[in-house]
Amino acid sequence: MTTPNDKRVLVERLLGPGEPEVTCEECFELLDQYVDLEVHGDDADATLPGMRAHLVGCPACHEDHESLLAFVAVRER
Amino acid sequence: MPTQAPRRYGRPRMRVVTDESQTWLRELRDPATREEAATRLHALLLRAARFEVSRRRSSDVDDLATQAADDALVAILAKLDTFQGRSRFTTWAYKFVLLEAAVKARRRAWQGHEVTIDDEAWTRMAAQGRSADDSLATGELLAAIAEAVPRCLTDHQRHVLTALALDGVPVDVLAERLDTTRGALYKTLHDARRKLRAELEEEGLLQ
Numbered sequence: 001m002t003t004p005n006d007k008r009v010l011v012e013r014l015l016g017p018g019e020p021e022v023t024c025e026e027c028f029e030l031l032d033q034y035v036d037l038e039v040h041g042d043d044a045d046a047t048l049p050g051m052r053a054h055l056v057g058c059p060a061c062h063e064d065h066e067s068l069l070a071f072v073a074v075r076e077r
Numbered sequence: 078m079p080t081q082a083p084r085r086y087g088r089p090r091m092r093v094v095t096d097e098s099q100t101w102l103r104e105l106r107d108p109a110t111r112e113e114a115a116t117r118l119h120a121l122l123l124r125a126a127r128f129e130v131s132r133r134r135s136s137d138v139d140d141l142a143t144q145a146a147d148d149a150l151v152a153i154l155a156k157l158d159t160f161q162g163r164s165r166f167t168t169w170a171y172k173f174v175l176l177e178a179a180v181k182a183r184r185r186a187w188q189g190h191e192v193t194i195d196d197e198a199w200t201r202m203a204a205q206g207r208s209a210d211d212s213l214a215t216g217e218l219l220a221a222i223a224e225a226v227p228r229c230l231t232d233h234q235r236h237v238l239t240a241l242a243l244d245g246v247p248v249d250v251l252a253e254r255l256d257t258t259r260g261a262l263y264k265t266l267h268d269a270r271r272k273l274r275a276e277l278e279e280e281g282l283l284q
Binding site for chain 2: 007016021023025033035036057059060067068070072075
């Protein structure tokens with residue numbers, strides 16, 4: 001059975017973020033800088049506009065971001 | 078270009094290459110130290126690759142992680158001159174190996190699985206959306222999207238949207254099957270989403 005939350009998630013997946021966003025290639029180019037800013041508590045979204053929207057809209061880049069952030073955060077501890 | 082994001086990349090202070098990064102660059106460029114530095118870097122990459130492959134509960138962890146570390150090291154050495162010091166060198170290097178490991182793990186997970194496009198899914202979704210009684214607005218929106226897909230999108234856009242957004246096929250897997258790139262597929266997805274948003278705005282269902 002499809003729950004209301006499932007439907008909301010599906011709508012988000014189908015329509016995407018609806019904001020200006022970088023491409024997958026630009027995302028990969030900027031990902032290390034974005035993650036280092038996040039790890040050091042800086043405002044990554046203000047510094048690199050368009051990244052957050054792309055990470056919301058692109059499942060693969062979203063996963064790559066989560067992986068890099070998790071790995072770097074563990075190593076920074 | 079699917080996007081209009083302003084290009085304001087990086088703060089000046091992030092461009093300062095750290096001592097650690099300088100050391101990596103110097104040792105990887107110097108013929109006298111290159112091999113030893115590459116061996117140390119490979120060990121770091123292998124650890125990152127194992128982390129990623131294990132996190133994805135993929136089979137053949139050692140095999141996939143080693144392949145990812147090997148391929149990433151080649152890519153990193155080839156792109157060494159493109160490192161601009163906006164991050165630590167190791168963070169820059171890890172993104173290559175984590176990407177390699179993730180792509181290999183996703184492709185391994187889908188090995189032997191056929192990617193089929195079920196166009197009837199949109200008809201079923203339209204009916205399901207309309208029958209919702211606990212989330213009228215979302216159900217109505219979902220039904221409107223499902224009805225707009227066959228009307229507004231090209232066959233290619235519809236297939237890509239169905240595979241990526243509805244069926245959850247990883248973009249790397251679809252790119253491999255269609256002999257194209259992740260970026261090209263995401264642009265198709267982006268264009269399809271933009272058309273759907275415009276249609277829904279016209280119908281007054283989206284602001």
